Amino acid sequence: MIRRSFLMVLALVAAAPMAALAQQPLKVVATTGMIADAARQVGGDLVEVKGLMGPGVDPHSYRQTRSDIVAMTRADLVLWHGLYLEAQMEEFFHDLARKRAVVAVAEAIDKSKLRAHDDYADKYDPHVWMTPELWRDVVVEVQRALTELRPEAAETFAANTARHLAELDRLAAYAKEALTKVPENNRVLVTAHDAFGYFGRSYGFEVMGIQGISTQSEAGLNRIGELVDILVERKISAVFVESSVSDRSVRALIEGAAAKGHEVTVGGELFSDAMGEEGTYEGTYLGMLDHNITVIAGALGAEVPARGMNGQLSAGF
Template structure:
Protein backbone atom coordinates (compact mmCIF):
# COMPACT_ATOMS: atom_id res chain seq x y z
CA UNK A 1 0.00 0.00 0.00
CA UNK A 2 1.63 3.20 -1.17
CA UNK A 3 -0.84 5.63 0.34
CA UNK A 4 0.68 7.53 3.24
CA UNK A 5 2.45 5.16 5.56
CA UNK A 6 4.28 7.17 8.18
CA UNK A 7 3.36 10.85 8.27
CA UNK A 8 2.86 12.81 11.52
CA UNK A 9 4.31 14.90 14.31
CA UNK A 10 5.54 14.24 17.80
CA UNK A 11 3.10 16.26 19.88
CA UNK A 12 5.71 17.67 22.23
CA UNK A 13 7.81 18.92 19.33
CA UNK A 14 4.74 20.38 17.68
CA UNK A 15 3.79 22.30 20.77
CA UNK A 16 7.29 23.72 20.93
CA UNK A 17 7.14 24.84 17.32
CA UNK A 18 3.81 26.56 17.84
CA UNK A 19 4.96 28.46 20.88
CA UNK A 20 8.03 29.77 19.06
CA UNK A 21 6.11 30.75 15.94
CA UNK A 22 3.03 32.15 17.74
CA UNK A 23 0.79 30.47 15.16
CA UNK A 24 -1.98 27.99 15.77
CA UNK A 25 -2.83 25.12 13.43
CA UNK A 26 -6.18 25.32 11.72
CA UNK A 27 -8.83 23.13 13.26
CA UNK A 28 -9.72 20.00 11.34
CA UNK A 29 -12.54 20.57 8.86
CA UNK A 30 -15.38 18.17 8.25
CA UNK A 31 -15.57 16.56 4.80
CA UNK A 32 -19.24 17.32 4.40
CA UNK A 33 -18.52 20.38 2.27
CA UNK A 34 -20.46 22.60 4.71
CA UNK A 35 -17.67 23.72 7.02
CA UNK A 36 -14.70 24.40 4.78
CA UNK A 37 -12.40 27.40 4.75
CA UNK A 38 -11.76 28.87 1.28
CA UNK A 39 -9.30 28.92 -0.23
CA UNK A 40 -8.50 25.55 1.33
CA UNK A 41 -5.11 25.68 3.11
CA UNK A 42 -2.99 22.98 1.47
CA UNK A 43 0.60 21.89 2.11
CA UNK A 44 2.59 20.21 -0.66
CA UNK A 45 6.10 18.87 -0.30
CA UNK A 46 7.77 19.59 -3.65
CA UNK A 47 7.11 21.98 -6.51
CA UNK A 48 5.83 19.33 -8.91
CA UNK A 49 3.17 18.28 -6.39
CA UNK A 50 2.25 21.87 -5.52
CA UNK A 51 1.82 22.63 -9.22
CA UNK A 52 -0.56 19.68 -9.63
CA UNK A 53 -2.72 20.90 -6.75
CA UNK A 54 -2.73 24.48 -8.03
CA UNK A 55 -3.86 23.39 -11.49
CA UNK A 56 -6.66 21.19 -10.20
CA UNK A 57 -7.78 23.32 -7.26
CA UNK A 58 -7.09 26.78 -8.73
CA UNK A 59 -8.96 29.49 -6.81
CA UNK A 60 -10.29 27.03 -4.22
CA UNK A 61 -6.86 26.18 -2.80
CA UNK A 62 -4.04 28.10 -1.16
CA UNK A 63 -0.95 25.91 -1.56
CA UNK A 64 2.08 26.19 0.71
CA UNK A 65 5.09 24.50 -0.88
CA UNK A 66 7.47 22.97 1.67
CA UNK A 67 10.62 22.51 -0.45
CA UNK A 68 11.59 25.38 -2.70
CA UNK A 69 13.75 25.88 -5.78
CA UNK A 70 17.04 23.99 -5.71
CA UNK A 71 16.14 21.91 -2.64
CA UNK A 72 17.03 18.21 -2.79
CA UNK A 73 13.99 16.29 -1.45
CA UNK A 74 16.08 13.16 -0.83
CA UNK A 75 18.11 15.02 1.79
CA UNK A 76 15.57 17.50 3.15
CA UNK A 77 14.71 17.35 6.83
CA UNK A 78 11.57 19.08 8.04
CA UNK A 79 12.29 22.43 9.68
CA UNK A 80 10.22 24.26 12.27
CA UNK A 81 8.57 26.29 9.50
CA UNK A 82 7.77 23.10 7.59
CA UNK A 83 6.04 21.68 10.66
CA UNK A 84 3.96 24.81 11.10
CA UNK A 85 2.97 24.83 7.41
CA UNK A 86 1.84 21.21 7.57
CA UNK A 87 -0.13 21.70 10.76
CA UNK A 88 -1.79 24.85 9.40
CA UNK A 89 -2.93 22.96 6.30
CA UNK A 90 -6.28 21.25 6.05
CA UNK A 91 -5.02 18.84 3.39
CA UNK A 92 -1.47 17.62 2.76
CA UNK A 93 -0.08 16.26 -0.52
CA UNK A 94 3.28 14.60 -1.07
CA UNK A 95 4.84 12.73 -3.97
CA UNK A 96 5.45 9.36 -2.35
CA UNK A 97 7.57 6.40 -3.49
CA UNK A 98 10.10 7.43 -0.83
CA UNK A 99 11.03 10.70 -2.57
CA UNK A 100 10.69 12.64 0.70
CA UNK A 101 12.60 10.04 2.69
CA UNK A 102 14.09 12.17 5.46
CA UNK A 103 10.83 13.95 6.23
CA UNK A 104 9.41 10.73 7.63
CA UNK A 105 11.80 11.08 10.59
CA UNK A 106 9.91 14.18 11.74
CA UNK A 107 6.43 13.48 10.47
CA UNK A 108 4.48 10.95 12.56
CA UNK A 109 0.74 10.38 12.58
CA UNK A 110 -0.43 13.53 10.72
CA UNK A 111 -2.92 11.41 8.81
CA UNK A 112 -4.77 10.65 12.05
CA UNK A 113 -5.71 14.33 12.27
CA UNK A 114 -6.14 15.40 8.66
CA UNK A 115 -6.21 13.95 5.12
CA UNK A 116 -2.76 13.27 3.67
CA UNK A 117 -2.31 11.96 0.13
CA UNK A 118 0.49 10.61 -2.04
CA UNK A 119 -0.14 11.87 -5.58
CA UNK A 120 1.57 8.77 -7.03
CA UNK A 121 -0.99 6.57 -5.29
CA UNK A 122 -3.06 5.83 -8.42
CA UNK A 123 -0.18 5.21 -10.83
CA UNK A 124 -0.38 1.74 -12.35
CA UNK A 125 2.47 -0.28 -10.85
CA UNK A 126 3.34 -1.57 -14.32
CA UNK A 127 4.30 2.03 -15.15
CA UNK A 128 6.82 2.23 -12.30
CA UNK A 129 10.50 1.41 -12.59
CA UNK A 130 12.18 -0.77 -9.97
CA UNK A 131 15.95 -0.44 -10.42
CA UNK A 132 18.16 -3.32 -9.30
CA UNK A 133 20.19 -1.11 -6.97
CA UNK A 134 17.24 0.46 -5.13
CA UNK A 135 16.56 -2.36 -2.67
CA UNK A 136 13.17 -3.37 -4.04
CA UNK A 137 11.74 0.16 -4.06
CA UNK A 138 10.32 2.05 -7.00
CA UNK A 139 12.14 4.92 -8.66
CA UNK A 140 10.30 8.02 -7.36
CA UNK A 141 11.13 10.38 -10.27
CA UNK A 142 7.89 9.63 -12.11
CA UNK A 143 7.34 13.24 -13.23
CA UNK A 144 10.14 12.83 -15.79
CA UNK A 145 7.67 10.89 -17.96
CA UNK A 146 4.84 13.33 -18.65
CA UNK A 147 2.42 10.54 -19.55
CA UNK A 148 3.10 8.79 -16.22
CA UNK A 149 2.86 12.00 -14.18
CA UNK A 150 -0.47 12.71 -15.85
CA UNK A 151 -1.88 9.76 -13.90
CA UNK A 152 -1.29 11.76 -10.69
CA UNK A 153 -3.83 14.40 -11.74
CA UNK A 154 -6.71 12.11 -10.89
CA UNK A 155 -5.29 11.42 -7.42
CA UNK A 156 -5.37 15.15 -6.67
CA UNK A 157 -8.82 15.57 -8.23
CA UNK A 158 -10.23 12.69 -6.19
CA UNK A 159 -8.66 13.95 -2.96
CA UNK A 160 -9.99 17.50 -3.36
CA UNK A 161 -13.42 16.22 -4.41
CA UNK A 162 -13.59 13.98 -1.36
CA UNK A 163 -12.66 16.84 0.95
CA UNK A 164 -14.78 19.45 -0.86
CA UNK A 165 -17.59 17.63 -2.70
CA UNK A 166 -19.39 20.92 -3.30
CA UNK A 167 -16.85 21.76 -6.01
CA UNK A 168 -16.18 18.27 -7.34
CA UNK A 169 -17.44 19.22 -10.79
CA UNK A 170 -14.96 22.13 -10.90
CA UNK A 171 -12.06 19.88 -9.94
CA UNK A 172 -13.15 17.39 -12.58
CA UNK A 173 -13.17 20.07 -15.27
CA UNK A 174 -9.84 21.55 -14.17
CA UNK A 175 -8.22 18.11 -14.14
CA UNK A 176 -9.43 17.34 -17.65
CA UNK A 177 -8.11 20.66 -18.97
CA UNK A 178 -4.72 20.15 -17.35
CA UNK A 179 -4.40 16.60 -18.65
CA UNK A 180 -4.89 17.94 -22.17
CA UNK A 181 -1.96 20.30 -21.64
CA UNK A 182 0.16 17.42 -20.37
CA UNK A 183 -0.74 15.34 -23.41
CA UNK A 184 0.48 18.17 -25.65
CA UNK A 185 3.75 18.38 -23.69
CA UNK A 186 4.27 14.63 -23.93
CA UNK A 187 3.83 14.73 -27.70
CA UNK A 188 6.33 17.58 -27.90
CA UNK A 189 8.81 15.43 -25.97
CA UNK A 190 8.33 12.45 -28.26
CA UNK A 191 8.72 14.47 -31.46
CA UNK A 192 11.57 16.71 -30.29
CA UNK A 193 13.81 14.11 -28.68
CA UNK A 194 13.28 11.78 -31.64
CA UNK A 195 15.20 14.36 -33.70
CA UNK A 196 18.44 13.55 -31.84
CA UNK A 197 20.73 11.43 -34.06
CA UNK A 198 20.67 7.76 -33.07
CA UNK A 199 24.36 7.64 -32.08
CA UNK A 200 23.95 10.71 -29.82
CA UNK A 201 21.03 9.47 -27.74
CA UNK A 202 22.95 9.19 -24.46
CA UNK A 203 21.98 11.44 -21.56
CA UNK A 204 24.50 11.69 -18.72
CA UNK A 205 23.45 13.61 -15.61
CA UNK A 206 24.44 14.05 -11.97
CA UNK A 207 22.20 11.31 -10.55
CA UNK A 208 19.69 8.72 -11.72
CA UNK A 209 16.68 11.04 -11.84
CA UNK A 210 16.06 10.64 -15.56
CA UNK A 211 15.27 6.94 -15.99
CA UNK A 212 11.58 7.60 -16.71
CA UNK A 213 12.62 10.38 -19.07
CA UNK A 214 14.88 8.01 -20.98
CA UNK A 215 12.28 5.25 -21.18
CA UNK A 216 9.54 7.61 -22.35
CA UNK A 217 11.57 9.49 -24.94
CA UNK A 218 14.06 6.93 -26.20
CA UNK A 219 17.33 7.94 -24.54
CA UNK A 220 20.07 5.90 -22.88
CA UNK A 221 20.27 7.55 -19.47
CA UNK A 222 23.35 7.29 -17.25
CA UNK A 223 23.61 8.94 -13.83
CA UNK A 224 26.85 9.46 -11.94
CA UNK A 225 25.15 8.92 -8.58
CA UNK A 226 22.32 6.54 -7.79
CA UNK A 227 18.62 7.37 -7.56
CA UNK A 228 19.04 8.97 -4.15
CA UNK A 229 21.61 11.77 -3.92
CA UNK A 230 22.70 10.26 -0.60
CA UNK A 231 24.77 7.75 -2.56
CA UNK A 232 28.34 8.75 -3.36
CA UNK A 233 29.77 8.35 -6.82
CA UNK A 234 32.82 6.09 -6.77
CA UNK A 235 35.95 6.50 -8.86
CA UNK A 236 35.07 3.31 -10.75
CA UNK A 237 31.72 4.73 -11.85
CA UNK A 238 33.28 8.01 -12.98
CA UNK A 239 35.94 6.16 -14.97
CA UNK A 240 33.26 4.01 -16.61
CA UNK A 241 31.36 7.08 -17.75
CA UNK A 242 34.50 8.82 -18.96
CA UNK A 243 35.27 5.78 -21.14
CA UNK A 244 31.69 5.87 -22.45
CA UNK A 245 31.97 9.57 -23.28
CA UNK A 246 35.18 9.03 -25.21
CA UNK A 247 34.05 5.84 -26.98
CA UNK A 248 30.74 7.26 -28.19
CA UNK A 249 32.12 10.77 -28.71
CA UNK A 250 29.25 12.24 -26.72
CA UNK A 251 29.06 16.01 -27.14
CA UNK A 252 27.54 17.11 -23.86
CA UNK A 253 26.76 16.16 -20.26
CA UNK A 254 24.26 17.87 -17.99
CA UNK A 255 24.23 19.30 -14.48
CA UNK A 256 21.14 19.44 -12.29
CA UNK A 257 19.69 22.41 -10.47
CA UNK A 258 19.40 20.64 -7.10
CA UNK A 259 22.58 18.50 -7.17
CA UNK A 260 26.28 19.40 -6.83
CA UNK A 261 28.19 19.84 -10.10
CA UNK A 262 31.42 18.26 -8.84
CA UNK A 263 30.87 14.82 -10.39
CA UNK A 264 29.99 16.25 -13.80
CA UNK A 265 33.12 18.40 -13.62
CA UNK A 266 35.14 15.25 -12.91
CA UNK A 267 33.68 13.62 -16.04
CA UNK A 268 34.60 16.57 -18.23
CA UNK A 269 38.16 16.68 -16.88
CA UNK A 270 38.54 12.93 -17.30
CA UNK A 271 37.36 13.03 -20.93
CA UNK A 272 39.67 15.94 -21.73
CA UNK A 273 42.60 14.00 -20.27
CA UNK A 274 41.89 11.39 -22.95
CA UNK A 275 41.73 14.01 -25.69
CA UNK A 276 37.94 14.27 -25.94
CA UNK A 277 36.49 17.76 -25.56
CA UNK A 278 33.06 17.87 -23.98
CA UNK A 279 30.87 20.63 -22.63
CA UNK A 280 28.03 21.11 -20.20
CA UNK A 281 24.91 20.98 -22.34
CA UNK A 282 22.90 22.90 -19.80
CA UNK A 283 21.32 22.75 -16.36
CA UNK A 284 18.34 20.41 -16.07
CA UNK A 285 15.59 20.44 -13.47
CA UNK A 286 15.45 17.08 -11.72
CA UNK A 287 14.09 17.05 -8.16
CA UNK A 288 12.99 20.70 -8.08
CA UNK A 289 11.44 23.16 -10.51
CA UNK A 290 12.63 26.65 -11.46
CA UNK A 291 12.13 29.93 -9.63
CA UNK A 292 8.58 30.77 -8.53
CA UNK A 293 6.80 33.13 -10.92
CA UNK A 294 8.75 31.91 -13.95
CA UNK A 295 7.61 29.55 -16.69
CA UNK A 296 10.31 27.10 -15.58
CA UNK A 297 8.78 27.34 -12.11
CA UNK A 298 5.80 25.33 -13.39
CA UNK A 299 5.75 21.64 -14.23
CA UNK A 300 4.98 22.39 -17.88
CA UNK A 301 7.90 24.81 -18.04
CA UNK A 302 10.22 22.46 -16.16
CA UNK A 303 9.74 19.61 -18.64
CA UNK A 304 9.62 21.93 -21.65
CA UNK A 305 13.01 23.25 -20.53
CA UNK A 306 14.51 19.78 -20.05
CA UNK A 307 13.21 18.43 -23.36
CA UNK A 308 14.37 21.48 -25.30
CA UNK A 309 17.82 21.73 -23.67
CA UNK A 310 18.58 18.03 -24.10
CA UNK A 311 17.46 17.97 -27.73
CA UNK A 312 19.49 21.00 -28.74
CA UNK A 313 22.64 19.97 -26.84
CA UNK A 314 22.68 16.43 -28.28
CA UNK A 315 22.22 17.48 -31.88
CA UNK A 316 18.45 17.39 -32.22
CA UNK A 317 16.05 20.07 -33.42
CA UNK A 318 14.01 22.17 -31.01
CA UNK A 319 12.81 25.78 -30.86
CA UNK A 320 15.20 27.90 -28.81
CA UNK A 321 12.42 29.04 -26.46
CA UNK A 322 10.61 25.73 -26.30
CA UNK A 323 7.18 24.38 -27.02
CA UNK A 324 5.29 27.49 -25.96
CA UNK A 325 7.99 30.03 -26.82
CA UNK A 326 8.23 30.87 -23.11
CA UNK A 327 11.59 29.53 -22.01
CA UNK A 328 14.03 31.97 -20.45
CA UNK A 329 16.81 32.72 -23.01
Protein backbone atom coordinates in the same frame (compact mmCIF):
# COMPACT_ATOMS: atom_id res chain seq x y z
CA MET B 1 -44.36 34.66 16.56
CA ILE B 2 -41.72 37.04 17.91
CA ARG B 3 -39.89 34.14 19.57
CA ARG B 4 -39.92 32.16 16.32
CA SER B 5 -38.50 35.10 14.37
CA PHE B 6 -35.81 35.58 17.02
CA LEU B 7 -34.83 31.93 16.80
CA MET B 8 -34.66 32.13 13.01
CA VAL B 9 -32.34 35.14 13.22
CA LEU B 10 -30.12 33.29 15.69
CA ALA B 11 -29.99 30.30 13.35
CA LEU B 12 -29.01 32.49 10.41
CA VAL B 13 -26.31 34.25 12.44
CA ALA B 14 -24.92 30.89 13.60
CA ALA B 15 -24.97 29.51 10.08
CA ALA B 16 -23.23 32.53 8.54
CA PRO B 17 -19.73 31.74 9.89
CA MET B 18 -20.10 28.11 8.81
CA ALA B 19 -21.14 29.18 5.30
CA ALA B 20 -18.23 31.62 5.12
CA LEU B 21 -15.88 28.89 6.35
CA ALA B 22 -17.07 26.54 3.59
CA GLN B 23 -16.18 29.17 1.00
CA GLN B 24 -12.64 29.68 2.27
CA PRO B 25 -9.89 28.13 0.13
CA LEU B 26 -8.62 24.77 1.30
CA LYS B 27 -5.19 25.08 2.86
CA VAL B 28 -2.93 22.64 1.05
CA VAL B 29 0.72 21.93 1.82
CA ALA B 30 2.76 20.06 -0.81
CA THR B 31 6.32 18.84 -0.44
CA THR B 32 7.72 19.37 -3.95
CA GLY B 33 7.13 22.19 -6.38
CA MET B 34 5.75 19.73 -8.92
CA ILE B 35 3.01 18.56 -6.54
CA ALA B 36 2.27 22.14 -5.48
CA ASP B 37 1.79 23.06 -9.15
CA ALA B 38 -0.59 20.13 -9.67
CA ALA B 39 -2.65 21.23 -6.63
CA ARG B 40 -2.89 24.79 -7.98
CA GLN B 41 -3.86 23.57 -11.45
CA VAL B 42 -6.62 21.32 -10.11
CA GLY B 43 -7.78 23.47 -7.21
CA GLY B 44 -7.66 26.89 -8.83
CA ASP B 45 -9.14 29.62 -6.62
CA LEU B 46 -10.52 27.02 -4.23
CA VAL B 47 -7.09 26.19 -2.79
CA GLU B 48 -4.29 28.04 -1.07
CA VAL B 49 -1.12 26.05 -1.69
CA LYS B 50 2.17 26.18 0.15
CA GLY B 51 5.14 24.28 -1.30
CA LEU B 52 7.85 23.24 1.12
CA MET B 53 10.75 22.64 -1.28
CA GLY B 54 11.68 25.52 -3.53
CA PRO B 55 14.04 25.82 -6.52
CA GLY B 56 17.32 23.98 -6.14
CA VAL B 57 16.18 21.94 -3.13
CA ASP B 58 16.98 18.22 -3.10
CA PRO B 59 13.96 16.24 -1.81
CA HIS B 60 16.04 13.10 -1.19
CA SER B 61 17.84 14.76 1.74
CA TYR B 62 15.24 17.32 2.85
CA ARG B 63 14.12 17.34 6.48
CA GLN B 64 11.08 19.19 7.74
CA THR B 65 11.74 22.49 9.51
CA ARG B 66 9.82 23.83 12.49
CA SER B 67 7.82 26.16 10.22
CA ASP B 68 7.05 23.21 7.90
CA ILE B 69 5.64 21.25 10.82
CA VAL B 70 3.43 24.18 11.86
CA ALA B 71 2.15 24.61 8.29
CA MET B 72 1.38 20.90 7.86
CA THR B 73 -0.39 20.53 11.21
CA ARG B 74 -2.63 23.49 10.32
CA ALA B 75 -3.34 22.39 6.73
CA ASP B 76 -6.59 20.88 5.49
CA LEU B 77 -4.58 18.58 3.22
CA VAL B 78 -0.94 17.55 3.01
CA LEU B 79 0.30 16.15 -0.30
CA TRP B 80 3.61 14.32 -0.45
CA HIS B 81 5.17 12.30 -3.22
CA GLY B 82 5.95 8.91 -1.71
CA LEU B 83 7.93 6.17 -3.46
CA TYR B 84 10.72 6.92 -0.96
CA LEU B 85 11.45 10.35 -2.49
CA GLU B 86 11.16 12.22 0.82
CA ALA B 87 13.12 9.52 2.61
CA GLN B 88 13.98 11.68 5.63
CA MET B 89 10.33 12.65 6.23
CA GLU B 90 8.41 9.40 5.83
CA GLU B 91 8.01 8.67 9.55
CA PHE B 92 6.65 12.17 10.14
CA PHE B 93 4.05 11.77 7.38
CA HIS B 94 2.84 8.45 8.73
CA ASP B 95 2.42 9.98 12.19
CA LEU B 96 0.66 13.06 10.80
CA ALA B 97 -1.76 10.89 8.80
CA ARG B 98 -3.37 9.79 12.07
CA LYS B 99 -4.56 13.37 12.62
CA ARG B 100 -4.79 15.12 9.24
CA ALA B 101 -5.64 14.34 5.62
CA VAL B 102 -2.27 13.21 4.22
CA VAL B 103 -1.88 11.69 0.74
CA ALA B 104 1.20 10.24 -0.98
CA VAL B 105 0.12 11.11 -4.52
CA ALA B 106 2.64 9.05 -6.52
CA GLU B 107 1.70 5.90 -4.64
CA ALA B 108 -1.51 5.88 -6.70
CA ILE B 109 0.41 4.97 -9.87
CA ASP B 110 0.04 1.35 -10.91
CA LYS B 111 3.26 -0.38 -9.86
CA SER B 112 3.51 -2.08 -13.26
CA LYS B 113 4.34 1.35 -14.72
CA LEU B 114 7.23 1.97 -12.32
CA ARG B 115 10.95 1.24 -12.52
CA ALA B 116 12.60 -0.82 -9.79
CA HIS B 117 14.83 1.13 -7.42
CA ASP B 118 18.52 0.23 -7.84
CA ASP B 119 19.48 1.17 -4.29
CA TYR B 120 16.57 -0.13 -2.20
CA ALA B 121 14.84 -3.51 -2.46
CA ASP B 122 11.06 -3.51 -2.97
CA LYS B 123 11.03 0.21 -3.78
CA TYR B 124 10.65 2.14 -7.03
CA ASP B 125 12.25 5.00 -8.90
CA PRO B 126 10.31 8.05 -7.64
CA HIS B 127 11.11 10.42 -10.54
CA VAL B 128 7.72 9.92 -12.23
CA TRP B 129 7.35 13.62 -13.07
CA MET B 130 9.93 13.18 -15.84
CA THR B 131 7.23 12.15 -18.32
CA PRO B 132 3.79 13.77 -18.69
CA GLU B 133 2.26 10.35 -19.31
CA LEU B 134 3.06 9.21 -15.74
CA TRP B 135 2.41 12.62 -14.17
CA ARG B 136 -1.20 12.45 -15.40
CA ASP B 137 -1.86 9.78 -12.76
CA VAL B 138 -0.54 12.07 -10.03
CA VAL B 139 -2.76 14.94 -11.19
CA VAL B 140 -5.80 12.65 -11.10
CA GLU B 141 -4.87 11.58 -7.55
CA VAL B 142 -4.65 15.23 -6.51
CA GLN B 143 -8.14 15.72 -7.95
CA ARG B 144 -9.41 12.76 -5.94
CA ALA B 145 -7.92 14.07 -2.71
CA LEU B 146 -9.35 17.56 -3.16
CA THR B 147 -12.76 16.24 -4.16
CA GLU B 148 -12.89 14.03 -1.09
CA LEU B 149 -12.36 17.07 1.13
CA ARG B 150 -14.72 19.38 -0.76
CA PRO B 151 -17.24 17.27 -2.70
CA GLU B 152 -19.44 20.26 -3.50
CA ALA B 153 -16.63 21.54 -5.75
CA ALA B 154 -16.27 18.26 -7.65
CA GLU B 155 -17.34 19.73 -10.99
CA THR B 156 -14.85 22.58 -10.74
CA PHE B 157 -12.02 20.23 -9.83
CA ALA B 158 -12.98 17.91 -12.70
CA ALA B 159 -13.04 20.75 -15.25
CA ASN B 160 -9.67 22.08 -14.05
CA THR B 161 -8.19 18.58 -14.19
CA ALA B 162 -9.45 17.98 -17.72
CA ARG B 163 -7.91 21.26 -18.89
CA HIS B 164 -4.55 20.47 -17.29
CA LEU B 165 -4.49 16.90 -18.62
CA ALA B 166 -5.00 18.31 -22.12
CA GLU B 167 -1.92 20.51 -21.55
CA LEU B 168 0.05 17.46 -20.43
CA ASP B 169 -1.01 15.59 -23.56
CA ARG B 170 0.24 18.46 -25.71
CA LEU B 171 3.53 18.46 -23.79
CA ALA B 172 3.91 14.71 -24.34
CA ALA B 173 3.34 15.19 -28.07
CA TYR B 174 5.99 17.94 -28.18
CA ALA B 175 8.45 15.70 -26.33
CA LYS B 176 8.06 12.90 -28.85
CA GLU B 177 8.34 15.27 -31.78
CA ALA B 178 11.46 17.05 -30.50
CA LEU B 179 13.31 14.05 -29.10
CA THR B 180 12.82 11.78 -32.11
CA LYS B 181 14.77 14.39 -34.10
CA VAL B 182 17.90 13.61 -32.05
CA PRO B 183 20.20 11.37 -34.14
CA GLU B 184 20.04 7.82 -32.79
CA ASN B 185 23.75 7.60 -31.96
CA ASN B 186 23.39 10.81 -29.89
CA ARG B 187 20.61 9.52 -27.66
CA VAL B 188 22.76 9.18 -24.58
CA LEU B 189 21.92 11.29 -21.53
CA VAL B 190 24.68 11.63 -18.90
CA THR B 191 23.64 13.47 -15.73
CA ALA B 192 24.64 13.96 -12.09
CA HIS B 193 22.22 11.34 -10.74
CA ASP B 194 19.85 8.79 -12.19
CA ALA B 195 16.73 10.95 -12.26
CA PHE B 196 15.93 10.50 -15.95
CA GLY B 197 15.15 6.79 -16.16
CA TYR B 198 11.49 7.27 -17.03
CA PHE B 199 12.49 9.93 -19.56
CA GLY B 200 14.91 7.50 -21.19
CA ARG B 201 12.39 4.68 -21.22
CA SER B 202 9.69 6.84 -22.83
CA TYR B 203 11.82 8.52 -25.47
CA GLY B 204 14.44 5.92 -26.32
CA PHE B 205 17.48 7.42 -24.57
CA GLU B 206 20.26 5.58 -22.78
CA VAL B 207 20.57 7.27 -19.39
CA MET B 208 23.73 7.26 -17.26
CA GLY B 209 23.82 8.89 -13.84
CA ILE B 210 27.01 9.42 -11.86
CA GLN B 211 25.03 8.79 -8.68
CA GLY B 212 22.12 6.38 -8.36
CA ILE B 213 18.40 7.13 -8.15
CA SER B 214 18.93 8.86 -4.81
CA THR B 215 21.42 11.68 -4.41
CA GLN B 216 22.30 10.06 -1.08
CA SER B 217 24.17 7.31 -2.93
CA GLU B 218 27.90 7.80 -3.31
CA ALA B 219 29.57 8.88 -6.54
CA GLY B 220 32.74 6.79 -6.28
CA LEU B 221 35.93 7.27 -8.22
CA ASN B 222 35.35 3.93 -9.92
CA ARG B 223 31.99 5.10 -11.29
CA ILE B 224 33.48 8.35 -12.56
CA GLY B 225 36.33 6.41 -14.18
CA GLU B 226 33.88 4.06 -15.90
CA LEU B 227 31.87 6.96 -17.29
CA VAL B 228 34.98 8.77 -18.51
CA ASP B 229 35.94 5.66 -20.48
CA ILE B 230 32.44 5.49 -21.97
CA LEU B 231 32.51 9.17 -22.95
CA VAL B 232 35.86 8.70 -24.71
CA GLU B 233 35.10 5.36 -26.39
CA ARG B 234 31.69 6.39 -27.67
CA LYS B 235 32.70 9.98 -28.46
CA ILE B 236 29.90 11.44 -26.35
CA SER B 237 30.36 15.20 -26.48
CA ALA B 238 27.77 16.60 -24.03
CA VAL B 239 26.82 15.94 -20.41
CA PHE B 240 24.25 17.73 -18.28
CA VAL B 241 24.27 19.34 -14.83
CA GLU B 242 21.20 19.53 -12.59
CA SER B 243 19.73 22.51 -10.76
CA SER B 244 19.34 20.65 -7.44
CA VAL B 245 22.59 18.63 -7.44
CA SER B 246 26.20 19.81 -7.15
CA ASP B 247 28.00 19.89 -10.52
CA ARG B 248 31.28 18.70 -8.96
CA SER B 249 31.04 15.13 -10.25
CA VAL B 250 29.99 16.26 -13.73
CA ARG B 251 33.00 18.58 -13.87
CA ALA B 252 35.19 15.63 -12.86
CA LEU B 253 33.85 13.72 -15.89
CA ILE B 254 34.70 16.59 -18.22
CA GLU B 255 38.22 16.91 -16.78
CA GLY B 256 38.76 13.15 -16.94
CA ALA B 257 37.73 13.03 -20.60
CA ALA B 258 39.96 16.02 -21.39
CA ALA B 259 42.92 14.21 -19.80
CA LYS B 260 42.35 11.45 -22.35
CA GLY B 261 42.15 13.87 -25.26
CA HIS B 262 38.37 13.97 -25.65
CA GLU B 263 36.42 17.23 -25.34
CA VAL B 264 33.12 17.11 -23.48
CA THR B 265 30.97 20.17 -22.82
CA VAL B 266 28.02 20.90 -20.56
CA GLY B 267 24.92 20.55 -22.73
CA GLY B 268 22.87 22.59 -20.28
CA GLU B 269 21.36 22.64 -16.82
CA LEU B 270 18.32 20.42 -16.29
CA PHE B 271 15.60 20.53 -13.68
CA SER B 272 15.70 17.11 -12.04
CA ASP B 273 14.19 17.15 -8.52
CA ALA B 274 12.99 20.75 -8.36
CA MET B 275 11.42 23.28 -10.71
CA GLY B 276 12.68 26.73 -11.71
CA GLU B 277 12.26 30.02 -9.87
CA GLU B 278 8.78 30.85 -8.59
CA GLY B 279 6.92 33.23 -10.88
CA THR B 280 8.73 32.05 -14.02
CA TYR B 281 7.51 29.70 -16.73
CA GLU B 282 10.19 27.21 -15.66
CA GLY B 283 8.67 27.42 -12.17
CA THR B 284 5.65 25.48 -13.44
CA TYR B 285 5.48 21.79 -14.27
CA LEU B 286 4.85 22.53 -17.96
CA GLY B 287 7.78 24.95 -18.07
CA MET B 288 10.10 22.58 -16.21
CA LEU B 289 9.52 19.75 -18.68
CA ASP B 290 9.46 22.06 -21.71
CA HIS B 291 12.89 23.33 -20.62
CA ASN B 292 14.34 19.83 -20.14
CA ILE B 293 12.98 18.48 -23.40
CA THR B 294 14.13 21.50 -25.41
CA VAL B 295 17.61 21.67 -23.84
CA ILE B 296 18.29 17.93 -24.18
CA ALA B 297 17.04 17.72 -27.76
CA GLY B 298 18.88 20.86 -28.85
CA ALA B 299 22.19 19.95 -27.19
CA LEU B 300 22.17 16.49 -28.74
CA GLY B 301 21.61 17.61 -32.31
CA ALA B 302 17.89 18.23 -32.91
CA GLU B 303 16.32 21.34 -34.36
CA VAL B 304 14.06 22.76 -31.64
CA PRO B 305 12.07 25.98 -31.14
CA ALA B 306 14.39 28.58 -29.62
CA ARG B 307 12.11 29.14 -26.64
CA GLY B 308 10.41 25.78 -26.39
CA MET B 309 6.92 24.45 -27.00
CA ASN B 310 5.09 27.58 -25.83
CA GLY B 311 7.77 30.13 -26.76
CA GLN B 312 8.05 31.05 -23.06
CA LEU B 313 11.42 29.67 -21.97
CA SER B 314 13.41 32.43 -20.33
CA ALA B 315 16.54 31.75 -22.37
CA GLY B 316 16.57 30.61 -25.97
CA PHE B 317 18.55 27.50 -26.85
